[in-house]
Every structure is written in C-alpha cells, then in structure tokens.
Amino acid sequence: MTKDECKQVVLDIIADIAPDEDLSNVKPEVRLRDQLQLDSMDFLDIVMELRKRHSIEVPEADYQHLASLDSCAEYLTPKFIALAAKG
Amino acid sequence: MNSCSHYDVAIIGAGMSGLAAGIRLAHFGKKVCIFERHNATGGLNSFYSISGRKFDVGLHALTNFVRPGVKGTPLTKLLRQLRIDRAEFALCEQKQSRVAFGPNGETSLRFTNDFVVFENEVATQFPKEIDGFRTLVAAIKTYDDVSLDVAPISARAVVRAHIKDALLEDMLFCPVMYYGSAQEHDMEFGQFVIMFKALFLEGFARPFDGVRVILRVLLDKYRQAGGERRMKCGVQKIISREGRATALVLDSGEEITATHVISSIGAPETERLIGLAPQAAPLETGRLSFVETISILKCQPAAIGWGSDTIVFFNDSARFDYACPSASLDTRSGVICLPNNFDFGPDRQLSEGIFRVTCLARYDQWAPLTEESYQAQKTRCFAEVQRSARRFLPRISDSILAEAMITTDMFTPRTITKFTGHMGGAIYGAPIKHRQGRTPLENVYLCGTDQGFLGIIGAMLSGISMANFHILQKK
Numbered sequence: 256m257t258k259d260e261c262k263q264v265v266l267d268i269i270a271d272i273a274p275d276e277d278l279s280n281v282k283p284e285v286r287l288r289d290q291l292q293l294d295s296m297d298f299l300d301i302v303m304e305l306r307k308r309h310s311i312e313v314p315e316a317d318y319q320h321l322a323s324l325d326s327c328a329e330y331l332t333p334k335f336i337a338l339a340a341k342g
Numbered sequence: 343m344n345s346c347s348h349y350d351v352a353i354i355g356a357g358m359s360g361l362a363a364g365i366r367l368a369h370f371g372k373k374v375c376i377f378e379r380h381n382a383t384g385g386l387n388s389f390y391s392i393s394g395r396k397f398d399v400g401l402h403a404l405t406n407f408v409r410p411g412v413k414g415t416p417l418t419k420l421l422r423q424l425r426i427d428r429a430e431f432a433l434c435e436q437k438q439s440r441v442a443f444g445p446n447g448e449t450s451l452r453f454t455n456d457f458v459v460f461e462n463e464v465a466t467q468f469p470k471e472i473d474g475f476r477t478l479v480a481a482i483k484t485y486d487d488v489s490l491d492v493a494p495i496s497a498r499a500v501v502r503a504h505i506k507d508a509l510l511e512d513m514l515f516c517p518v519m520y521y522g523s524a525q526e527h528d529m530e531f532g533q534f535v536i537m538f539k540a541l542f543l544e545g546f547a548r549p550f551d552g553v554r555v556i557l558r559v560l561l562d563k564y565r566q567a568g569g570e571r572r573m574k575c576g577v578q579k580i581i582s583r584e585g586r587a588t589a590l591v592l593d594s595g596e597e598i599t600a601t602h603v604i605s606s607i608g609a610p611e612t613e614r615l616i617g618l619a620p621q622a623a624p625l626e627t628g629r630l631s632f633v634e635t636i637s638i639l640k641c642q643p644a645a646i647g648w649g650s651d652t653i654v655f656f657n658d659s660a661r662f663d664y665a666c667p668s669a670s671l672d673t674r675s676g677v678i679c680l681p682n683n684f685d686f687g688p689d690r691q692l693s694e695g696i697f698r699v700t701c702l703a704r705y706d707q708w709a710p711l712t713e714e715s716y717q718a719q720k721t722r723c724f725a726e727v728q729r730s731a732r733r734f735l736p737r738i739s740d741s742i743l744a745e746a747m748i749t750t751d752m753f754t755p756r757t758i759t760k761f762t763g764h765m766g767g768a769i770y771g772a773p774i775k776h777r778q779g780r781t782p783l784e785n786v787y788l789c790g791t792d793q794g795f796l797g798i799i800g801a802m803l804s805g806i807s808m809a810n811f812h813i814l815q816k817k
Binding site for chain 1: 411815
C-alpha cells in the first residue's frame with residue numbers, strides 16, 4: 256500500500272458516505288472539513304468503514320490524524336502495511 | 343439456549359426510528375433483529391387498506407425538505423447515514439401551506455419551501471413584529487438543537503423575548519406544536535427549534551405514493567444490510583439482573599437474548615416492559631392525543647375550489663390552546679391536509695381526492711366506550727371536525743362536498759393505542775424526553791418519540807443517533 260493508494264481508500268469511503276460531495280478537486284494538504292461539508296457523524300463513518308472494509312482500527316484519540324488526506328496517508332499507510340505483513 | 347436466538351442488538355418496534363437504527367447496526371456488521379407486534383411496519387407513520395383503498399396514517403408531509411445541494415440539514419444527514427440516494431424517496435414539494443387564525447381564518451400567514459415567502463407574510467401582516475421575528479429566526483438558526491445534553495428552557499419565554507404580539511406568537515406555535523409537541527401549552531426551546539426549522543426554514547414534501555415509499559426504502563436497506571425482522575412478534579417483558587437486560591420474552595412466550603436492546607416504543611411503555619423498581623413513581627405518560635378524519639373525494643380538491651393549500655393549521659379562538667381537551671374533542675384548532683396539493687408534476691395526480699383533518703382529543707373519553715357508543719361518538723365527532731375545518735378553506739356548499747365524497751374513515755385516540763401501543767393514545771409520547779436515550783437498565787436505550795428528535799426525519803435521526811452513541815461508537 257502506497258500513500259497514494261491509501262488516499263484513494265479514504266476518498267472511496269467518502270464518496271460512499273457523501274455522494275453529494277464533489278471529490279474531483281480535494282486538496283490533500285487541506286483539512287477535509289475545510290473543503291467538504293463533513294460533520295462529526297461523517298467522520299465517525301469514515302472510521303467505521305475503515306474497520307468494516309479494511310479491518311483498520313482508529314482509536315478515538317487518533318481521530319485528529321484523519322483531518323486531511325495527507326495526514327490520513329501518514330497515519331493509515333503504516334497500519335495497512337502492518338496488516339498486510341500479518342495477513 | 344438456542345444459539346440462533348442471541349442478537350448483538352434487539353430492536354423493539356419497526357417504526358421509522360427502529361428501522362433507521364437497524365440499518366446502521368446491520369450495515370456495520372451487528373446481528374440485529376427488529377421485533378414488531380403488528381403485521382405492518384411504520385408504527386405511527388404507516389398505512390392500511392380498506393376495500394383495496396390505501397390510507398396513510400401519521401405522515402401528512404415529510405418535513406425537513408431541502409432541495410438537492412443544500413447540505414448539513416437533518417435530511418442530508420439522514421440520507422448519508424443510511425446510504426440512501428435522495429432519488430429513492432422521489433420527493434415532491436408542497437404548493438403552499440397556511441396558518442389561519444380567527445373565527446373564519448381572518449388572519450392567514452402563507453408559507454412555502456422558500457422561507458422568504460413566510461418572512462414577507464409576517465412583515466406585511468405584523469409590520470411591528472418583523473424585526474423581532476428576524477432576531478428570533480437568527481437565534482433559532484444558531485441554536486445547537488441536536489446536543490444530547492442541554493438544560494431545558496421554555497420556548498414561550500424565548501419567543502416572547504422577540505415577539506410581543508400574542509397572535510403572532512400563537513401562530514408560530516400552532517404548526518410547531520401540532521407537528522410534534524408532547525407537552526401542553528409550552529415546549530422545550532430545543533424542540534421548538536427542531537420543529538421550526540423542519541417546517542419553516544426547511545419545508546414540506548412527500549413521495550407520490552406517500553409514506554409507504556419511505557418505508558419500502560428503509561425495509562430494502564435493512565434487508566440488504568442483513569437485518570432480521572420478526573413481525574406479529576411483540577416483546578411482552580424485559581428480564582433484567584443487576585441493572586442489565588438479560589433476555590426478552592416475546593408475546594409467544596419464547597425468550598431471546600441480546601447484548602443491547604433499543605426500544606422505540608416510548609419511555610413509559612419501555613418501563614412497563616422492564617417492570618418498575620419498588621417505590622419508584624411511574625414515568626408520566628403523554629396527554630396529547632388526536633382524532634383524524636379522512637374523506638376520500640371522487641375529484642381532485644382543486645375541482646371543488648380547494649386546489650391551493652397543502653396544509654392549513656387553524657385556530658378560531660382568542661388564544662391557541664394546545665392541551666388535552668376537557669371533552670372528547672376540541673375542534674377550535676386543528677390541521678387540514680390535502681395531499682393532492684403537492685406538486686407531483688404536470689402529468690401526474692393522485693387518483694382520488696383526499697381531505698384529512700386532525701384535531702385534539704381526550705383519550706379517556708374514547709377508551710372505555712362500548713362499541714356502540716364509540717361508533718356513535720365517531721360519527722358525531724366526524725361531523726364536528728369537518729364543520730370546523732371547512733371554515734378555513736374556501737367556502738363550498740354542503741351539497742357539493744357531499745356529492746364529491748366517496749368514503750370516509752377516522753382514527754381516534756383508541757385507534758392509536760390499539761395500533762401503536764402508545765399509552766393514552768399519545769402520538770408524540772411522554773412530555774419528558776430522554777435525549778441520551780437512557781433507561782434504568784444500562785444496556786437498554788430509547789429511540790424515537792421519547793428520545794425527542796421530532797418529525798419523521800427526526801424519528802429516523804433518533805434511531806441513527808442512539809445506534810451510533812450507545813453501540814457503534816463504543817468499542
């Protein structure tokens with residue numbers, strides 16, 4: 256899993272949660288909340304879909320790492336790699 | 343113990359809130375079963391057939407309507423949380439609605455799904471109050487109405503701080519109370535905010551085929567997510583030990599177990615299943631109940647001059663008195679719904695005309711009657727309700743209406759209790775709401791009416807919020 260693939264995983268989840276958002280120009284370095292209309296219920300869903308689809312656990316204390324696509328990639332990519340190594 | 347009869351979550355009641363909770367939980371892999379005593383889903387918002395004709399109950403209009411592209415409102419939150427494409431509801435907007443006050447509706451405020459129409463009506467008819475009205479609306483828009491822990495404040499007090507004219511004050515409260523208040527005379531301000539936004543700042547719409555479209559979408563989602571459903575299978579008792587529910591006894595006597603229980607049947611009703619702790623006072627049940635008359639017309643309402651209004655909230659008296667009547671019925675105020683007057687598009691109309699009227703009623707004046715007296719009272723009240731409501735619509739002669747009428751039906755407080763299990767015929771549940779959905783048992787949570795998000799969108803959001811808050815967010 257590369258960081259770009261990881262970003263795509265997050266984007267795919269957002270596309271399913273919020274089909275009414277335009278995701279064609281999401282800037283990876285900008286906070287998701289600042290460019291998309293996502294509320295705390297939506298962020299909870301990102302966490303839950305990560306668990307459901309990819310068995311990735313994000314503890315509540317780490318939610319801050321999901322702020323932007325870049326920070327998602329930083330935080331999640333090692334988790335995906337660790338999971339792949341285990342599996 | 344049969345291993346099939348253990349669930350992660352058991353949900354009591356297949357109404358809007360129970361179904362919405364079920365969809366969330368099943369989507370995220372919980373083993374869920376909804377237990378519903380009746381053979382129909384929908385609870386307070388359902389439909390039934392008599393001689394092949396379908397009647398909707400509950401839902402006049404789906405409130406909280408916003409057009410595509412408007413985000414961050416209850417409707418969009420709901421669609422996202424349940425992964426519903428808004429095209430699935432195929433919502434058609436209202437034409438116009440009114441609040442009509444005075445013995446013959448002399449003061450009338452029109453509103454549509456464009457808030458500016460309502461604002462202009464207030465400015466024209468209450469010029470001294472328009473500034474206060476605008477500051478009130480600003481306060482409503484900034485209020486955090488979905489917080490799960492706020493101190494209750496009086497909506498009457500807040501509104502009076504902005505609006506001095508009692509007539510306008512009552513005209514704002516009438517629709518808001520009729521569409522969701524379980525409290526007499528006043529409301530908690532947070533509840534007022536939820537309903538004011540739902541009715542005025544957002545708006546009314548309905549699917550062409552009414553409430554059954556919404557139920558069908560919810561049922562499909564629930565089934566696709568893997569949720570189970572047992573109909574004609576009520577829960578008669580919740581067995582507990584050391585503050586936790588350990589099993590549910592079904593009407594059949596069968597016992598099932600569940601890690602969590604979500605109850606949509608109301609707070610006092612849930613308490614009754616749990617059994618009261620020694621010396622505890624029972625929870626207060628709601629006192630507000632209603633009758634609704636339904637008249638089926640062989641023509642569109644427009645053909646007899648009733649083509650403009652979708653919903654009319656009316657009151658004939660000096661003050662609007664939202665309270666349990668002292669007699670069986672109070673026809674001084676009420677709500678008229680003409681479902682034909684949604685904008686279904688140029689080539690489509692409901693096959694028959696429908697004229698519905700809701701008025702306040704008193705449960706204990708209906709419940710104990712013998713069948714014969716009950717039928718006689720229904721007939722008498724039907725006529726009174728119709729007579730009262732017609733004062734607020736364009737005048738037509740008795741003979742024109744009689745000529746157009748094919749059939750009628752009516753629900754009463756007794757019908758409500760029979761089909762929904764709500765004690766006292768209390769459509770909007772108990773006056774005290776439980777925002778966090780807590781009950782005396784740590785793994786039993788409330789959703790729906792008595793959790794306190796109002797309207798049908800509110801009901802679904804209630805199910806979603808409680809599933810998220812108590813179950814999905816925990817791990």
